[in-house]
Amino acid sequence: MTAAGKPALIRDPAADDEADWRRLWAGYLAFYGEDLPEAVTAATWRRILDPASPVFARFAACDGTLVGMTVNVLHEGTWTVAPVCYLEDLFVAPEARGAGIGRALIADLVDLGTMRGWSRLYWHTKLGNAEARRLYERFVAADDFCRYRLVL
Template sequence: MPEDPRVLIRDPEPGDEAAWRHLWSGYVAFYEASVPEAVTAQTWARILDPDSPVFATLARLDGTVLGFTVSVLHPSTWTSAPSCYLEDLFVAPQARGRGVGRALLDDLVSRAKQNGWSRLYWHTKATNETARRLYDRYTQADGFVRYRLSFPA
């Protein structure tokens, strides 16, 4: 399917919560994960808090929210400018292949350049070939391997 030039990217507003939560549940299910309701509510609250380093963008097409990003802006030990970690990117299955993911990434790249961020980075599962085809259009995987320890809250 060709990219749709009508895809609009914008910051979330309080009234977008239901649409974001619907996509969020699809994202969590895609990764076969479980996120407690309290964490989901806290994530949404952080997204709306202008003092939080967590921020999001929404992709809309014909008035419907079809995708989102959630990112964290943080200091870096390797540069004096902040880095942006794109923690979550999701596009509704019915909207894939229409340029929604690309529009979300293009928006973050533009924000990075406009705001003087030192880098924008993300990761995905090695088996997520659909996402990797999009990501490879921006940059090649850097060869780092992720390690993660989890601790009960």
């Protein structure tokens, strides 16, 4: 449901979603204070549409407008034979928040993964992102790993 009480549809991306997706993507980057080069955004969009790429997205749409997205990477692992899904980016448009769309987007990945035989779905966020963490804790408690990230 959106804040206006309308149901949001969770679906695969289509080529003509690009402008709408770029609006969400820009909001997401702004949330993180990030300013990625255009070449990176263009490559991400190409990968989202490329069925051979391990990157894939799911969109929440309401009245034909995108109101939320997940962008994910399906990868192999060493501790499991079945694929592992990394939920890299989750964003709901500010005007659509607090109406269950974030929850529906994660539930959608849980359903997809169950149907397709993935072994795990994982994600991380900043310790201080209380809104996101409240949502995440509805699915699973955070573990006690911390992240090391060396930029090359």
